[in-house]
Amino acid sequence: MEQRIIASEFAEVAVSLDTDANGPRLRIEDLRGGRVRHLDALELESVVWLPEERLRELLDPSAGRWSDRPGDE
Amino acid sequence: MTVRYSELIQPERVHGSLYTDPGVFAEELERIWYRTWVCVGHVSEVARPGDYVRKAVGTQDVIMTRSADGEVSLLLNRCAHRGNLVCEDARGNSSSFRCPYHGWTYRNTGELLGYPYNQGYGGKGKLSLGLGRVPRVDTYQGFVFASFAADGPSLKEHLGAAAGELDRLARLSPEGEIELTAGWLKHRAKANWKLLVENETDGYHPQFVHGSVFSVTGSHIGSLYSDKSTAVTRDLGGGHSENDLRPEFRRMGTPMAWFGTSEAKVPEYVRKMRELHGEQAEEILIEGAPHVMVFPNLFVAEISVFMIQPVAVDETVQHVTAVQLKGAPDMNRRLLSQCVGSVGPAGMLLADDSEMYERNQRGMAARMPEWLDIRRGVGRERVDENGFRVGTANDETGMRGFWSHYRSLMEREDAQ
Numbered sequence: 001m002e003q004r005i006i007a008s009e010f011a012e013v014a015v016s017l018d019t020d021a022n023g024p025r026l027r028i029e030d031l032r033g034g035r036v037r038h039l040d041a042l043e044l045e046s047v048v049w050l051p052e053e054r055l056r057e058l059l060d061p062s063a064g065r066w067s068d069r070p071g072d073e
Numbered sequence: 074m075t076v077r078y079s080e081l082i083q084p085e086r087v088h089g090s091l092y093t094d095p096g097v098f099a100e101e102l103e104r105i106w107y108r109t110w111v112c113v114g115h116v117s118e119v120a121r122p123g124d125y126v127r128k129a130v131g132t133q134d135v136i137m138t139r140s141a142d143g144e145v146s147l148l149l150n151r152c153a154h155r156g157n158l159v160c161e162d163a164r165g166n167s168s169s170f171r172c173p174y175h176g177w178t179y180r181n182t183g184e185l186l187g188y189p190y191n192q193g194y195g196g197k198g199k200l201s202l203g204l205g206r207v208p209r210v211d212t213y214q215g216f217v218f219a220s221f222a223a224d225g226p227s228l229k230e231h232l233g234a235a236a237g238e239l240d241r242l243a244r245l246s247p248e249g250e251i252e253l254t255a256g257w258l259k260h261r262a263k264a265n266w267k268l269l270v271e272n273e274t275d276g277y278h279p280q281f282v283h284g285s286v287f288s289v290t291g292s293h294i295g296s297l298y299s300d301k302s303t304a305v306t307r308d309l310g311g312g313h314s315e316n317d318l319r320p321e322f323r324r325m326g327t328p329m330a331w332f333g334t335s336e337a338k339v340p341e342y343v344r345k346m347r348e349l350h351g352e353q354a355e356e357i358l359i360e361g362a363p364h365v366m367v368f369p370n371l372f373v374a375e376i377s378v379f380m381i382q383p384v385a386v387d388e389t390v391q392h393v394t395a396v397q398l399k400g401a402p403d404m405n406r407r408l409l410s411q412c413v414g415s416v417g418p419a420g421m422l423l424a425d426d427s428e429m430y431e432r433n434q435r436g437m438a439a440r441m442p443e444w445l446d447i448r449r450g451v452g453r454e455r456v457d458e459n460g461f462r463v464g465t466a467n468d469e470t471g472m473r474g475f476w477s478h479y480r481s482l483m484e485r486e487d488a489q
Contacts, residue, residue: 008162008165008166008167009160009161009162009165009167010167010169010170010171011171052141056169056180056186059168059169059178059186059187060178060186060187060188060191060197061171061176061177061178061187061188061189062187062188062189062190062191062197063187065189066176066189066190067190067191068190068191068192068193069192
């Protein structure tokens with residue numbers, strides 16, 4: 001499993017092609033936070049087609065990781 | 074205390090305090106560096122969406138970015154929350170910037186995208202804040218210029234005749250574009266920024282300061298600035314000046330002699346240029362690149378580009394990179410090696426100059442004589458066919474032009 005690091009001063013993630021499941025997935029690991037997420041082909045395709053505005057919303061720190069609304073992580 | 078610039082700047086001499094007085098430096102920041110057009114970088118440094126580089130305008134820390142729609146922005150590197158530096162790296166690629174202090178996150182256009190735990194602010198999008206943006210940004214031949222003044226002369230007006238010199242640089246590329254992609258060297262000098270600017274088109278010093286280099290390398294550059302030279306120093310107006318070496322290169326009449334080489338060494342480049350320009354290629358290949366100081370901080374020295382950054386009254390950083398001609402890989406290799414040889418860490422030209430800048434600053438600590446002399450050649454100047462003042466290759470015509478413009482900016486009554 002060849003791992004590549006994509007890093008900037010703002011974030012560091014390791015990406016690799018995971019073949020352990022029945023189909024291939026992209027494995028993304030947040031090297032600063034330790035969390036891992038797998039994205040399958042359909043999810044990745046959806047990211048490619050995500051409207052710019054929706055992607056931008058994901059970058060809002062309160063959109064997920066640093067939310068103070070009940071139920072959010 | 075009010076500085077009376079009209080007394081300190083005279084036609085044939087300038088007062089030493091202009092280089093040593095911290096009060097003058099503080100006023101220069103406001104009246105020159107945060108008002109007139111200042112060169113920040115080149116669009117080729119942020120070629121792709123998300124690219125960013127850290128730059129400076131005067132002592133201001135600025136981020137030059139390329140957004141998704143291709144627009145180049147100049148953002149102030151200061152979080153709108155608590156004033157922290159948002160970007161730390163010299164360069165990178167990121168569509169958004171996240172302040173490391175509290176996580177406030179900005180688009181690379183400066184727009185605030187969000188902040189953590191937003192209920193403390195009443196929810197999402199409740200703050201009309203963002204990164205500061207330099208009010209006016211414009212480009213010429215890919216060079217990016219900034220002006221902190223919301224109104225004032227356009228970049229084209231500011232550049233005036235100096236624009237033609239940047240055109241002359243760009244036309245040396247077979248694709249009509251230069252690129253500044255070779256990376257930057259930073260030379261820190263304990264000297265006032267104006268000493269560097271004045272030195273750039275001072276044709277009087279090369280035979281002394283660079284004499285040893287010329288003798289070792291057998292370079293013809295020294296003779297271009299001798300009293301027998303037909304080259305001229307030209308006051309281009311607006312504080313810009315040049316050493317126009319074309320008369321000497323035309324006299325030689327040899328393509329690529331300006332570059333100290335022959336066409337046999339760069340056959341592919343010469344072929345492309347002849348194919349593109351036809352008969353006019355000879356003129357372009359003979360006349361070569363400009364040697365021009367664009368007020369207040371962009372210096373094109375044929376093969377190298379310098380950006381002068383004032384840090385303090387007695388400290389300046391000179392950023393240097395090699396000119397790269399788009400579509401000319403064979404030339405670019407030579408341009409890079411020549412640039413490194415002349416202004417690199419072990420380069421032979423800028424090391425000499427830096428020594429002079431610093432000795433100059435130390436010398437001016439002496440109380441007498443109080444003035445610096447800038448009269449050389451004043452009695453033999455002429456006005457050329459375009460109305461510009463011209464001196465010989467080693468006259469101080471460029472310096473006088475610089476000081477005349479400097480004075481007009483520093484004396485303005487509406488100065489902040």
